[in-house]
Amino acid sequence: MLVRFFGDLRAGGIPVTLPEFLSLLEALEARIAAQSPEQFYYLARMALVKDERHFDRFDRVFAEHFAGAEKVFEKIVAELPDEWLKQLTERLLTEEEKQRVAALGGWNKLLETLRERLAEQKKRHEGGSKWIGTGGTSPFGHGGFNPEGVRIGGKGGQRRAVKVWDARDYRNLDDGVELGTRNLKMALRRLRRFAREGAAEELDLDGTIDATARNAGLLDLKLVPERRNAVKLLLLLDIGGSMDAHVRVCEELFSAARAEFKHLEYFYFHNFTYERFWKDNRRRFSVVTNTTSLLRTFNSDYRVVIVGDATMSPYEIEQPGGSVEHWNEESGRVWMSRITAHFPRLVWLNPEAEDRWKWTPSIGIARDLVGGRMFPLTLHGLDDAMRELKRGKATPALSG
Amino acid sequence: MNQARFTGTDRYVATPDLMTAVNAAVTLARPLLIKGEPGTGKTQLAEEIARSLARPLYEWHVKSTSKAQHGLYEYDAVSRLRDSQLGDEKVREIRNYIVKGRLWEAFDSDVQPVLLIDEIDKADIEFPNDLLRELDRMEFYVHETRELVKARHRPIILITSNNEKELPDAFLRRCFFHYIRFPDAATMEKIVRVHFPDLKKELLAEALTAFFDVRETPGLKKKPSTSELLDWIKLLVAEDIPPEALRGDDPKKTIPILHGALLKNEQDVHLFEQLVFLNRRAGR
Numbered sequence: 001m002l003v004r005f006f007g008d009l010r011a012g013g014i015p016v017t018l019p020e021f022l023s024l025l026e027a028l029e030a031r032i033a034a035q036s037p038e039q040f041y042y043l044a045r046m047a048l049v050k051d052e053r054h055f056d057r058f059d060r061v062f063a064e065h066f067a068g069a070e071k072v073f074e075k076i077v078a079e080l081p082d083e084w085l086k087q088l089t090e091r092l093l094t095e096e097e098k099q100r101v102a103a104l105g106g107w108n109k110l111l112e113t114l115r116e117r118l119a120e121q122k123k124r125h126e127g128g129s130k131w132i133g134t135g136g137t138s139p140f141g142h143g144g145f146n147p148e149g150v151r152i153g154g155k156g157g158q159r160r161a162v163k164v165w166d167a168r169d170y171r172n173l174d175d176g177v178e179l180g181t182r183n184l185k186m187a188l189r190r191l192r193r194f195a196r197e198g199a200a201e202e203l204d205l206d207g208t209i210d211a212t213a214r215n216a217g218l219l220d221l222k223l224v225p226e227r228r229n230a231v232k233l234l235l236l237l238d239i240g241g242s243m244d245a246h247v248r249v250c251e252e253l254f255s256a257a258r259a260e261f262k263h264l265e266y267f268y269f270h271n272f273t274y275e276r277f278w279k280d281n282r283r284r285f286s287v288v289t290n291t292t293s294l295l296r297t298f299n300s301d302y303r304v305v306i307v308g309d310a311t312m313s314p315y316e317i318e319q320p321g322g323s324v325e326h327w328n329e330e331s332g333r334v335w336m337s338r339i340t341a342h343f344p345r346l347v348w349l350n351p352e353a354e355d356r357w358k359w360t361p362s363i364g365i366a367r368d369l370v371g372g373r374m375f376p377l378t379l380h381g382l383d384d385a386m387r388e389l390k391r392g393k394a395t396p397a398l399s400g
Numbered sequence: 401m402n403q404a405r406f407t408g409t410d411r412y413v414a415t416p417d418l419m420t421a422v423n424a425a426v427t428l429a430r431p432l433l434i435k436g437e438p439g440t441g442k443t444q445l446a447e448e449i450a451r452s453l454a455r456p457l458y459e460w461h462v463k464s465t466s467k468a469q470h471g472l473y474e475y476d477a478v479s480r481l482r483d484s485q486l487g488d489e490k491v492r493e494i495r496n497y498i499v500k501g502r503l504w505e506a507f508d509s510d511v512q513p514v515l516l517i518d519e520i521d522k523a524d525i526e527f528p529n530d531l532l533r534e535l536d537r538m539e540f541y542v543h544e545t546r547e548l549v550k551a552r553h554r555p556i557i558l559i560t561s562n563n564e565k566e567l568p569d570a571f572l573r574r575c576f577f578h579y580i581r582f583p584d585a586a587t588m589e590k591i592v593r594v595h596f597p598d599l600k601k602e603l604l605a606e607a608l609t610a611f612f613d614v615r616e617t618p619g620l621k622k623k624p625s626t627s628e629l630l631d632w633i634k635l636l637v638a639e640d641i642p643p644e645a646l647r648g649d650d651p652k653k654t655i656p657i658l659h660g661a662l663l664k665n666e667q668d669v670h671l672f673e674q675l676v677f678l679n680r681r682a683g684r
Contacts, residue, residue, distance in 0.1 A: 050572035
């Protein structure tokens, strides 16, 4: 029963692994959640789900799988030895009630009927006077009014109106992202090149030994700066319009890149590269950076990553004045070729799905313009892009 | 299973799901990873567990420069070298220069301790991976003295994270996970009661209404949290503000009194003022 639940969770897109499942079983064996379906739910969730974004998916699978979780508990209880049930119920019943149980034919009769009805029962049941379920007057189930009632599972009368997993409180945390920032960071790490720069704060062991030996054995400490990622990265991000659909993945890429690179510069553009970029989208018309000064400011050591879907009318690339929001004297093609000429190490990441590229002519044009170095914005594509950037033409200017 | 169960303390209100999580982690001796909005009492939880189960508490506050090794031990080679030149007798024993970390101290404890690894996401992205074996087997090897340090009692380990970095899957697999939700109004009332038992009912009701109103304002950069609510109420009590002052004619038309305790960001205050302004104009 639980094994199928495990399979359902995996099918439902929750990355559950076998050790986690085993630890849930271990916890169940330790009787941590023996008291109520809610506790079982909490326990299952804490053992199997490790990201609050998956809580909603878990709730859905849980609700589907244990449609009427009480029933599951009843099943578990039905498989338990009589003594256990008896003990439990004896604790819960008053003397008077016990006498009435005897009137009904005693314990064995009661349990026998319970088994029979469990077998008969096909569906979850609420109310009514015969079947097992919640809130009824049948002797079985819980939360009922029959004094002979065998209380099964949860604490009767204390249940909330809505079951916790049906409430689906975590709905808006589920975003179905395929690329987590962690994965992005790991991919970006390919592009690392360590160099020692900045304040000297690490012990230089070799240097110290050398200096101490020269100092006739008296200790002479030498410090060196810590190794840091010396790669310089320039991000050019397409913003607005058709990019709105890709905002999330771009944000993740941006935050991952920010954390990984010490020298990171970024600029925004709309649809295609023209004579200007900007840093602040709110002041995009007042505070702009001219592309020529951008090319002067950042030397060709910088690796350039362009992020954009390149989905537009081909005129926007080919024609002077083709831009959708201003009059550009020179075409996007001219500006792009200036950029690629200045920065030898450049890639284009495209959030649009790769199999759709061939249907959009402008993607083909942009791809040719960057010399075929366009990659899809997926983990695999990012990996390839980073490898491409790393290869590039190594210039001696960059000290390693 | 006669172990003491954690059911919250007189200073800490635990919801049923949190209790289940803590008790499962204690019983099975698995690390418990706690996430949640800032100010929902993640760090305090460890203190309260230690207090209610009467266990010693070891805290390891992780910083961006922390390395996993810092939690185990550090070998102070430099001072040993110095001592050797000064001819100190201590120098013959390498053990004198091994500085124990928090994890080692917790492993050494005579009774089962509570170990808090606070804000694990602050450290480098590889940090959690370096602790896998230690958390799994509760042992590590000291290379300098060639000894194996084993936990005498598997500590109750609590790990908190603010979601600044995602944690590796291999690490998550070894932990139980609990997400502290932002408390609903009823739980919040209990929490405030725990901290201010003598608070007047009217003031509490008004303060909570105002607080949840502020939280629901769309577009806030930083929503006020439980700890900020408590600070705010402390201020209200200290200034002796009557409940009527909080009510106003319409909560949307005024900024709550002493809002500085709730809104910690000038953009948020600004946004709030704008909203109030718009509401006033619309209401006229």
